[in-house]
Amino acid sequence: xxxxxxxxxxxxxxxxxDGARHVAAVEGVSFRIxxxxxxxxxxxxxxxxxxxxxxxxxxxxxxLSIAAGAIRFEGREIQGLSAAEQRALRGNRIAMIFQEPxxxxxPVSPVGRQIAEMFVLHxxxxxxxxxxxxxxxxxxxxVPAPERRVKDYPHQLSGGMRQRVMIAIALACDxxxxxxxxxxxxxxxxxxxxxxxxxxxxxxxxxxxxxMISHDLGLxxxxxxxxxxxxxxxIVEERGSDDIxxxxxxxYTQGLVDSLPRLGSRAALGRSRLREIAGVVPAIADFPSGCxxxxxxxxxxxxxxxxxxxxxxxxxxxxxRCHHHA
Amino acid sequence: MxxxxxxxxxGMLFALAIFVGLFAPWLAHTDPVMGAxxxxxxxxxxxxxxxxxxxxxxxxxxxxxxxxxxxxxxGIVSQLVNSVIGVTLGLTAGxxxxxxxxxxxxxxxxxxxxxxLIFALAIMAVLGPGLTSLLIALGLTNWxxxxxxxxxxTLSLKSQGYVQAARVLGYGDLRIMITQLLPxxxxxxxxxxxxxxxxxxxxxxxxxxxxxxxxxxxxxWGSMLSEARDQITTAPxxxxxxxxxxxxxxxxxxLLGDGLRDVLDPQSRSRRT
Ligand SMILES: Nc1ncnc2c1ncn2[C@@H]1O[C@H](COP(=O)(O)OP(=O)(O)OP(=O)(O)O)[C@@H](O)[C@H]1O
Ligand code: SF4
Ligand SMILES: [Mg+2]
Numbered sequence: 001x002x003x004x005x006x007x008x009x010x011x012x013x014x015x016x017x018d019g020a021r022h023v024a025a026v027e028g029v030s031f032r033i034x035x036x037x038x039x040x041x042x043x044x045x046x047x048x049x050x051x052x053x054x055x056x057x058x059x060x061x062x063x064l065s066i067a068a069g070a071i072r073f074e075g076r077e078i079q080g081l082s083a084a085e086q087r088a089l090r091g092n093r094i095a096m097i098f099q100e101p102x103x104x105x106x107p108v109s110p111v112g113r114q115i116a117e118m119f120v121l122h123x124x125x126x127x128x129x130x131x132x133x134x135x136x137x138x139x140x141x142x143v144p145a146p147e148r149r150v151k152d153y154p155h156q157l158s159g160g161m162r163q164r165v166m167i168a169i170a171l172a173c174d175x176x177x178x179x180x181x182x183x184x185x186x187x188x189x190x191x192x193x194x195x196x197x198x199x200x201x202x203x204x205x206x207x208x209x210x211x212m213i214s215h216d217l218g219l220x221x222x223x224x225x226x227x228x229x230x231x232x233x234x235i236v237e238e239r240g241s242d243d244i245x246x247x248x249x250x251x252y253t254q255g256l257v258d259s260l261p262r263l264g265s266r267a268a269l270g271r272s273r274l275r276e277i278a279g280v281v282p283a284i285a286d287f288p289s290g291c292x293x294x295x296x297x298x299x300x301x302x303x304x305x306x307x308x309x310x311x312x313x314x315x316x317x318x319x320x321r322c323h324h325h326a
Numbered sequence: 327m328x329x330x331x332x333x334x335x336x337g338m339l340f341a342l343a344i345f346v347g348l349f350a351p352w353l354a355h356t357d358p359v360m361g362a363x364x365x366x367x368x369x370x371x372x373x374x375x376x377x378x379x380x381x382x383x384x385x386x387x388x389x390x391x392x393x394x395x396x397x398x399x400x401g402i403v404s405q406l407v408n409s410v411i412g413v414t415l416g417l418t419a420g421x422x423x424x425x426x427x428x429x430x431x432x433x434x435x436x437x438x439x440x441x442x443l444i445f446a447l448a449i450m451a452v453l454g455p456g457l458t459s460l461l462i463a464l465g466l467t468n469w470x471x472x473x474x475x476x477x478x479x480t481l482s483l484k485s486q487g488y489v490q491a492a493r494v495l496g497y498g499d500l501r502i503m504i505t506q507l508l509p510x511x512x513x514x515x516x517x518x519x520x521x522x523x524x525x526x527x528x529x530x531x532x533x534x535x536x537x538x539x540x541x542x543x544x545x546x547w548g549s550m551l552s553e554a555r556d557q558i559t560t561a562p563x564x565x566x567x568x569x570x571x572x573x574x575x576x577x578x579x580x581l582l583g584d585g586l587r588d589v590l591d592p593q594s595r596s597r598r599t
Contacts, residue, residue, distance in 0.1 A: 059493060091495030098494075103487030108509045117505065121496060169495065 004075035005032040006176055006209050007056065007094075012069035014051055014060065014233075016284050025064065025284045026052055026233040035176065036207040038200075040220030040241075042256065043230035046281045049213045052230075053179050056211070057094055058086040074176075092122040095170035097163070097199075099182040104166055105154040111165045112138070112150025118172035137168040141198060160191040167199055171208070178203055181213045196223060217256045221245060229253045232281055232292040239318040249312075249320040251297050252277070291323065299324050333585015339578025343571075347394035354388035358545045368561050378563035380553070389545040390567050396546040397575070400460050400539075401527040407465030408526075409519045412472025417503055417511075419473075420480025430473065437470040443529055450538040460539050464526050472518050479511035486510075513590025517583050524579035531572050547572045 014026035026048040033039045041049045054060050056071055058078050071078045073089065081089070098104050106114055115137050116130035125133065131150070138146035141164040154162055163183065170178055180199060184192040200223055203210050214220050220227055221241040229237045229244070229252060237250040248254045255277040279296040282288065288295055294304040301324065309321045329337070346353060355376075366383035369375045377386035419430035437445070446463040453459035483489060489506045497505070527547075533539035534548025535555075542553050547568040554564035 057494060087496045087498055089496070090493075091497075096494045098487065098491065100487050104491040106488040106492075106506055106510070109505065117497075118495065121501070166491075 004072070006035045006037070006074065007211075008032040008070075008072045008075075009052075009056070010070045010072070012052065012055060012071065013067045014048065014055055015065055015067035017063040017065070018285065022067065023284050023287075024067065024233060026055075029069070029230075029233075029235055031228050031235065031238065033177065033209050033211060036204075036209055037226070038203075038210040038212065038224040040212045040214070040224035040227040041230055042214060042217045042220045042227055044215055044277075044281050046283075047230040048233040049215075049230055050181055053096065053181055053211065053213055056179065057090050057096065059090075088122070091118060091170075091175075092173045093175050094177045094179065095173070095175040096179040096181065097166045097170045097183050099185050102154075102159065102162065102186065105162060107154055110151050110153055111157065112152075115150070115165070115169050115172055118169055122173045133172070134168075137172050138165070140171070140202065141165070141168045143168075159187050160195060163187060163191075163195050164198065167195070167202065171202055171206070174206060175208060177209045177211060179211045179213070182215075183212075184219075185214075185216075199223075217244070218260050229256065232287055233284070234292060234321065236293065236322065237318075237320045239314070239320075240316055243314075243316065243318055247326065249314060249318070249325040250293075250322045251299050251324075252293050254326070291321075329589060330585050332581045333588070336578045336581025336583075336585060339574050340582055343394055343398055343575045343578065346391055347398045350392045350395050354385075354391045356385045356388045358384065358389045358392040359543045368557075370561075371563050377567040378561065380561070380564055381557070386550075386563060386567055389550060390547070390571050393545040393547045393550060393568060393571065394575075396457065396540055396544070397527050397530055397548070397572070400457070400464060400530040400546070401523045401575075401579075404461050404464035404526045404530075405468070405519055405523040407461070408467075408469040408522060409472050409515060411466070412469035413476045413508070413515060415469070416473035416476025416478075417480050417507060420477040421484065421499065421503060421507070427477075430477070434470045434473050434477075437467070442467040442470075443532060446529060446533060447536070447538065450533055455538055455541050457540065460530060460533065463533070464529055468522055468525065468529075472515060472522070475514050475518060476511060479514065480507055483507050483510050513586075517587040517590060520579055520583035520586060524576040524583070527572060527575055527579070 009032070010030050012026060012029040013024050015022040016025045029052060031039065041052065043049055051060065051064055055066055056078070058081070060066060066079060073094065078086065105111065112131060112134045115134035116127065119125040119130035119133050120127060134150055135146045138149055143149050143161060143164055157165065178199070183199065184195050187195060196219065202208070210223065212220050212223050217227070221244060224241055227239060227241050227244050228235045229250065231252050237248065237253045239249070244253060245257060248257050259277060277296060282292070282295070288305070290306045291297070291300070291304045291309050294300040297304065303323050307323070309323045312320050312325060314320060363383040366375070366379050367381055369379040371378045375385055375387070377390060379385055415430045415433070419427040445467040449463035449466065450459055453462060483506070489502060492502050492506050530539055530546060531548030531551065534546050535552045537552060540546035540549045542549050550568040551565055554561070554568070558565050
């Protein structure tokens with residue numbers, strides 16, 4: 001194992017350009033993921049989880065841009081790479097699957113061809129070899145009769161099957177990091193559990209690290225060993241998954257935990273929404289000063305409205321950013 | 327894929343024209359240019375001279391059959407050139423946007439403002455008559471609709487999940503355009519191409535009729551019409567048969583194009599899936 005982490009994000013700030021004005025949509029975000037590790041980012045809609053992921057693979061586009069900080073993959077800064085070097089990482093070393101298996105596949109191309117394309121593109125295989133590898137890749141994601149399924153078009157497959165195809169595509173080149181952005185939100189709860197299990201097993205077998213993004217704390221904690229809780233563009237707490245549940249230190253984290261159904265299986269945890277935290281995430285332009293959670297926080301005091309809380313280190317590499325943390 | 331009856335009729339007419347063009351040397355009775363013999367001048371249609379003969383005694387049937395070669399070559403090749411230009415410009419403009427989009431848009435607007443036949447006429451006037459000039463003139467002047475459609479399709483397809491996903495998977499711009507964008511817009515492009523081909527056959531006829539396209543004695547349907555102009559009352563078969571050939575070919579392409587539109591139209595596609 002090398003000394004440098006697989007991916008390291010340091011002081012990331014993402015600006016949203018609004019005419020001549022620039023506002024920080026994401027600010028001071030730092031985390032690291034080691035080889036084979038599973039890390040989760042949780043937070044309500046609009047916290048900046050997806051744009052953080054896009055920044056990792058060098059795909060932020062106007063009006064968003066990286067304004068400060070560094071993203072290092074195996075010690076090399078992503079922003080310093082040429083466009084071609086970045087493309088060679090994407091899909092090959094860092095892969096990503098999305099929420100929408102319905103639309104993430106090309107409707108006029110057989111799924112086998114879309115998998116095979118990865119081998120042609122990144123591994124320099126011939127189409128002949130690539131087509132064979134595509135059948136294997138489909139078999140790996142437990143699609144029955146893969147040699148027939150490769151000829152199917154996306155509309156011939158169910159949502160769960162399509163998401164399996166997406167996973168096959170993402171894992172085709174044996175990436176070092178898989179980013180899963182809400183990979184199962186669009187699926188039925190039972191299918192959801194299957195897909196998550198499949199993804200987790202495949203990554204564990206291959207030593208692929210996972211960055212899992214979701215607003216579902218239960219789901220993320222289930223898959224990941226460490227969790228970063230994001231609120232309004234900042235990471236407010238980062239802990240081991242067990243610690244988060246047992247003793248969330250940040251009022252927002254506690255709110256997330258409280259909003260989960262108390263009883264029930266892991267599958268039941270899947271669909272929870274954050275009903276119990278009153279209010280919504282403010283728009284980027286309206287982020288409050290001080291701690292951004294203060295308008296919604298029951299424990300807020302004067303200092304919370306004026307001063308951004310410092311990082312407090314907790315045991316076992318955990319951290320929290322709150323003036324009055326537990 | 328279910329084509330309507332009219333589209334099948336159209337396809338058959340077009341296939342017939344292609345067949346005739348391909349096998350012209352075997353189907354023709356005489357050489358279309360050298361087969362002149364004043365003994366047989368101005369014969370009306372008969373069992374021997376199916377479509378009659380002209381003032382020089384040339385067999386009109388043989389000339390119409392050979393004319394299919396030239397007319398269809400011009401129609402197909404020039405429309406292919408138009409499609410390639412239109413798709414390339416429209417796709418890249420829609421995909422990259424920015425100043426390139428402005429340039430392509432400006433160019434398209436200019437092309438749309440000038441009637442393409444007038445534009446082709448001007449090019450022919452500069453290049454002089456002949457097959458090559460015809461291909462250039464007609465190939466460069468009728469891509470604006472294709473370009474518009476390709477650009478509009480690109481703009482709407484660009485935000486589709488699979489195009490974003492391709493970027494995330496490390497596809498380069500060219501690969502995205504060829505694998506994700508082009509196949510998803512090919513339906514309307516084919517429809518416009520088919521209709522445009524009919525237009526090109528007509529345009530060839532018009533230019534040749536005006537003496538700017540294929541020059542006599544070589545037979546294109548347009549040049550035959552041009553030659554027949556003075557004898558339209560005395561020997562109407564000289565005009566009727568090449569005219570009929572143009573009519574049936576263009577009709578066939580239009581029926582086929584309309585039929586393909588019904589099948590390939592993105593809306594009817596989404597209704598089926
Ligand atoms: N292209 C864009 N232009 C302008 N604003 C954007 C753009 N993309 C994202 N944003 C804004 O950036 C913020 C963070 O968005 P992001 O998509 O990262 O949220 P998220 O945490 O992934 O939420 P969700 O759970 O809904 O996916 C949001 O306020 C969003 O409105
Ligand atoms: S810093 Fe203050 S407002 Fe922010 S979470 Fe802590 S107690 Fe609440
Ligand atoms: Mg998101």
